[in-house]
Amino acid sequence: MELWLLLGIPLTGCLVLAVFGARGWAPEANVAFGLGTFLASCTLTRRVIIEGPLLMGHEQFFVDPFNVFLVALTAFVGWTTSMFSRPYMRIEEHPGRVNRQKLRLYHAMYQLFMTTMLCALLTNNLGLLWVAMEAATLSTVLLVSLYRTAASIEAAWKYFILCGVGIAQALFGTILLYLAAEKVFGADGSTALLWTHLNAVKEQLEPNVLSLAFVFLLVGYGTKVGLAPLHNWLPDAHAEGPTPISAVLSGLLLNVALYAVVRCKVLVEGATHSGLASHLMMGFGLLSVLLAAFFLWRQRGIVMLAFGMGGPVADFAALLHMTVHSLTKSAIFFAVGHACQKAGTQVMDNIRGLIVISPTVGWGLMIGTLAILGMPPFGVFTSEFLIVTTAMRDHPWATPILLLALAIAFAAIFRRVQAMVFGETQLNALPHSPALVPVFAHLSLVSMLGVYIPPALATWYQLAAALIG
Amino acid sequence: MQLAWTSQLIDLGAAVLLLTSFAMLSQRRILSLVNLYAWQGAVLSMSTAAVAYTSGQHHLYLSAALSLILKVIVLPWILHRLIRRLNVRWDTEPLLNIPTTMLVGILLVVFAFALSQPIAQLSTSIARSTLGIAMAVVMLSFLMMITRRKAISQVIGFLAMENGLFFAAISATHGMPMIVELGVALDVLVGTLILGVFFFQIREQFDSLDLQHLEKLKEE
Structure with a gap:
């Protein structure tokens, strides 16, 4: 019901x-x-x-x-x-x-x-999962090009084609998964794509086929997550569409794609008994974190890395990170959206001195940025701390790369945002009062999660982490 | 061993599919591309029906009918209308010249066969020998998308890729469960309609369907 x-x-x-x-x-x-x-x-x-x-x-x-x-x-x-x-x-x-x-x-x-x-x-049903993911892309394509400017049409085209090709790979992966499942379930394949059924027999699935399937699934859904090197569409689509759409795209759709990858990983891990899936995810995750640091966009590389490492602590941290990241990222988008409307432009360099014209928007953006860059007391700090310590314990070689990437991202992003918030201004007031409740509601939730995770939520994360092992 | 006539029919279908993929790769007239796409759909539908007949999987008849309606009638009709309304006839010179593209295509086919060998051996389906071809069609369509400049030929490449995936599903397994297939078909149809809207937006904005104009964001 x-x-x-x-x-x-x-x-x-x-x-x-x-x-x-x-x-x-x-x-x-x-x-x-x-x-x-x-x-x-x-x-x-x-x-x-x-x-x-x-x-x-x-x-x-x-x-x-x-x-x-x-x-x-x-x-x-x-x-x-x-x-x-x-x-x-x-x-x-x-x-x-x-x-x-x-x-x-x-x-x-x-x-x-x-x-x-x-x-x-x-x-x-893993097939329906694919269909729903594709439908989610299709429903947002026309929204990215809503303003009909040259840049927004180009961004939407790129989004459509890259995600379309990516998701086609995921379909191939799903077909391979079905092929392996059919061998176990026999000719009547109507239940062979149901995750619960697959999970029950994952030990018997053909490891070779599943490894290959996972590569396709990871590349396919990874395009949606914006994993390097398939991230090209992401910055443009986020910059050109209406800001609420950017907020749900980056705050939510990325989570859903990540969810699809993790569901598949559970099956593959069970079938192959090897670290192939984890290592692939860690590799892609680390590469994305690094590239993201250099090219000024942040995304789910670190979550991918954490899920790749596996184990209760890393999975817990990854789930926490998904939560706080979604909340913070959308809060930042809300603040930036209002800032862009004030400036009448979506070019960062033309936005200056937000704090003078509208202190609340300015502070919202500043606090949001600090939160997403992993400053204490925000929740992102907690999750990144857990991820880094797990990395130190299990995969020491990855730690310096991770820390370096986080440091570079901090320096680069903080400098840009500082210029936007402080300084001289020539911005105009807005005809409607902006909606700042969501911004601060999100940010206070994130800071709460940084200092205190309610026991109910913590057990819930632990249950979920145990499920994905 | 003498193959049953249905298996021969499936093999023939696979061969024709591969042939049309190569033809698409070399074709620069957009109208012919659409016709080739329609042919591909017809062959696909025929192979599906043949697989359905030999395997006794009745739901495959339904998906054969579905692909006949969608890929031979509806989508080509939409594309034809678009081409007439937008008045595009020829694609400009592709990024790689055609002979080179064909050579790359041959290499891709070899690669696809090598990749699919271990999987095809596991498959129980009667049409497993054609999995390599399905994979090759996917890769050739991919190549077409990369090398073409006009938006509409990229889209036909995209649709051809979906054909290849569909063929893989038919030949490796006995087709996906019906509910999934319906979903995929719906997505393809909606996607094509959205692209139609898109072409007009691109045309309105750039006065051309040439994607060279869409390169501003790259430099930043």
């Missing part, structure tokens, strides 16, 4: 907003649907905590502590982002960049995007 509510509310939202999305109250409706989804995810979470893992809908849907935690996170950030998007899109509508029709597209696609992501997280 909770499950159908959870998937049904955003889907209804999509249909309603596809019809009425151009009306004046559409942004409020968007927030309401976001809230409804979040509440549904809370009830589902409660049920999973009480009753343990659930199988629903002819075994097509599966909920365990690992994915329900991501579902709750996704629904929460989806809701706060819709709160942020309400004044943001109102302001965008003013200069005539975005007309009513585009607003309708935007709202409908926003809800559709939420539906597909939740579907990808909840499905038990």
Whole structure:
């Protein structure tokens, strides 16, 4: 029941907003649907905590502590982002960049995007997981090019083609997985792609085929996560689209893709009994962290690294990092979005002296940056600390590379942001008051997680970490 | 050993599929590319039906019908309309000249066969010998996407890649579960429609479908 509510509310939202999305109250409706989804995810979470893992809908849907935690996170950030998007899109509508029709597209696609992501997280069928991931890409492509500027169309094209090619690799990986599964389950393959069934027989799956399948799956879903060297689309798509979309893309879609990789890793690890999957993930993760440091964007390399290392501590840290990173990253996007609107440009160099014109936006951006760069007392510090200490213990060779990357990222990003926040200004005031509640709500949650993780949440992370081993 | 006529039909289908992939690689007229794509879809649908007949998997008839409708009728029709509306006929000179592309393509085919050898031996499907060809088609389409400049030929490359993947699913296993196949087909259809919208946006903005114009973001 909770499950159908959870998937049904955003889907209804999509249909309603596809019809009425151009009306004046559409942004409020968007927030309401976001809230409804979040509440549904809370009830589902409660049920999973009480009753343990659930199988629903002819075994097509599966909920365990690992994915329900991501579902709750996704629904929460989806809701706060819709709160942020309400004044943001109102302001965008003013200069005539975005007309009513585009607003309708935007709202409908926003809800559709939420539906597909939740579907990808909840499905038990690895084939449906692929379909939902592809649908999530498709629903956001037209949003990235919403402004119809040359740069945004180019960014959307790149996003579409690179992710399309990437996800085609993932489909091939899924086919190979199915091939291995079919040998175990026999000719009737209708249940052979269900994760729970595969997990039960993972010892018998053909290791050669699974190793090859994992390479394809990692490359395919890794393109979505923005792992080097397949990250090309990511900075452009984030810079050119409307900021709420950038926030959900980087805060949520990346998590979902990462989730897909981890689910597959569990199977492959069980079948091959070797460290191949872990080593591949660690290698890609480390490479991405390094490149990210040099090219000024941060992403999930470090989480990939942590999941690759495995073990209870690293998995715990990775889950914590996913949470705090999503919250912080979207908070930063909210602050940057308002800053860009004030400056009337998305070029960082033209944004100066935010603190003078709007202290709250300026401080929000500054605190968010400090948080994401791993300063104590924020949660990112805790998770990165755990990851680095695990790396020291298990893989000492990786530690200096990791620390170097973190240091470079700190220096480079902090310098840029400092210039944006302080200094002389020529920015204008905005016609609508910006939504700052989401920014500070996210940041206070992140700082809370840095000093105090509620015991319920900690046990929950431990349960999830135990599941992915 | 004498092969049953259906296996021969499947092998023939695989060969034609590979042939059309090479033809696409060498074809610069966009209208012909679309026609080749439609042919590929027809062959794919025929092979699927043949696999369905020999293996007795009835749901494969459905996916054969699905690919017949989608890949032979609907998608080529959409592409034809787009080409007429946008008035693009020829792709410009590809990044690699055509003879070189063909040579690279041959190397890719050899590579694909070498890669698929150990997997094909594990497969129980009657069509397992064709897995190498499926992989080769995927790689050749990939090559086509890399070397072409016009947005529309890149998209046809993308669709051809999906054909290759579909063929891999048919030949290595007996096709994916129906619900997955329906989902994939839906994604492909929606993707093509979105691309149609996209072409108009690109055209509106750059007055051309040539992707050379889309290189501004690279320098930054």
